[in-house]
Amino acid sequence: MSTENLAQSPQQPPRKPRVAVVFGGRSSEHGISMVTAGAVLRAIDRTKYDVLPIGITQSGRWVLTADDPERMAITERRTPDVEQLADSGEGGVVLPVDPANREVVYTEPGSVPKALGEIDVVFPVLHGPYGEDGTLQGLLELAGVPYVGSGVLASAVGQDKEYMKRVFTSFGLKVGPYVVIRPREWDQDGSAARKKIIDLAGDHGWPLFVKPARAGSSIGITKVDDLSGLDEAIAEAQRHDPKILVEAALRGREIECGVLDFEDGPRASVPSEIPSPETHAYYDFEAKYIDSTPGIVPAPLTPEETAEVQKLAVDAFEAASCEGLVRADFFLTGDGFVINEINTMPGMTPISMYPQMWQASGVGYPELVDRLIQAALRRSTGLR
Numbered sequence: 001m002s003t004e005n006l007a008q009s010p011q012q013p014p015r016k017p018r019v020a021v022v023f024g025g026r027s028s029e030h031g032i033s034m035v036t037a038g039a040v041l042r043a044i045d046r047t048k049y050d051v052l053p054i055g056i057t058q059s060g061r062w063v064l065t066a067d068d069p070e071r072m073a074i075t076e077r078r079t080p081d082v083e084q085l086a087d088s089g090e091g092g093v094v095l096p097v098d099p100a101n102r103e104v105v106y107t108e109p110g111s112v113p114k115a116l117g118e119i120d121v122v123f124p125v126l127h128g129p130y131g132e133d134g135t136l137q138g139l140l141e142l143a144g145v146p147y148v149g150s151g152v153l154a155s156a157v158g159q160d161k162e163y164m165k166r167v168f169t170s171f172g173l174k175v176g177p178y179v180v181i182r183p184r185e186w187d188q189d190g191s192a193a194r195k196k197i198i199d200l201a202g203d204h205g206w207p208l209f210v211k212p213a214r215a216g217s218s219i220g221i222t223k224v225d226d227l228s229g230l231d232e233a234i235a236e237a238q239r240h241d242p243k244i245l246v247e248a249a250l251r252g253r254e255i256e257c258g259v260l261d262f263e264d265g266p267r268a269s270v271p272s273e274i275p276s277p278e279t280h281a282y283y284d285f286e287a288k289y290i291d292s293t294p295g296i297v298p299a300p301l302t303p304e305e306t307a308e309v310q311k312l313a314v315d316a317f318e319a320a321s322c323e324g325l326v327r328a329d330f331f332l333t334g335d336g337f338v339i340n341e342i343n344t345m346p347g348m349t350p351i352s353m354y355p356q357m358w359q360a361s362g363v364g365y366p367e368l369v370d371r372l373i374q375a376a377l378r379r380s381t382g383l384r
Contacts, residue, residue, distance in 0.1 A: 044366075093116070177203065257309050
């Protein structure tokens, strides 16, 4: 071919970065992960990115799904399921295991594996164990694939409420009174474990909140008003995690604050306040997602209180070595702000507080999603 013909050949457009949105999963937060994924898929700029939706069923199978955000919403008070959007058949998606090769493969029994092309970044919108707890992050580190959000350590710390509190206290952040009951304690000497809880109530009063140590979205949590409800609450929490956390009730206002990684470091959003739900004993799963109890954005705080909670949110982000995004939850008590927990992959549904706080801070949902993807693309995988 002549030089002249080469010059006249049409130029191939540059390949758009390919984003694999991974959602669903094996945890009890499967459905909420799907609702978040629907919002993210709706917000991604398709002129800027190619998108590959990958669902993980409740049994743990990775599948191709329809790119259909409208079918990922809560309907008739029920959360969606990956199986509803999965391709028919027994096929599954296999992520690359070689850092030099980011090609995703689709396999089906009796058929030749089909290459689906390379992925540039994973947006994991999984909540809870087997996704938000460092397990998926470790897999992606081994595969050499960049991903949105915190690394292995921060994800694990952010998922385990006991070690999260230990990290916070070591960095001087104030946490509320609590005790941890490990499965061996409960199985081998239930009376001694029960006494730890009773002593907590004796020191700080009822009610207590009994929680799975490694779960989210208020799933498995019971507000216990007296000793009669304790064993049932423990059994409910242990349905989701054999290790449980029992917390004294904090008297104060529930305040949340978002943290987002910018090019010059993490910044805090305006805070929000979660008012006490009128039809629920506390801000439980149904109040959050089914009845959609609205938060107040921005929270009606003094300028000094706003500045303080924003600083504390960034301090918590840094203490746990987080990256990308975090929602930090506090109680404003008579003794000041007490941190309750952080979420390293907070709910990002249309009604979730994290995107609402950033919307009020001048970062709309599509820009928020784009910033998270761009931050992941800038980071290289490795020890994080």
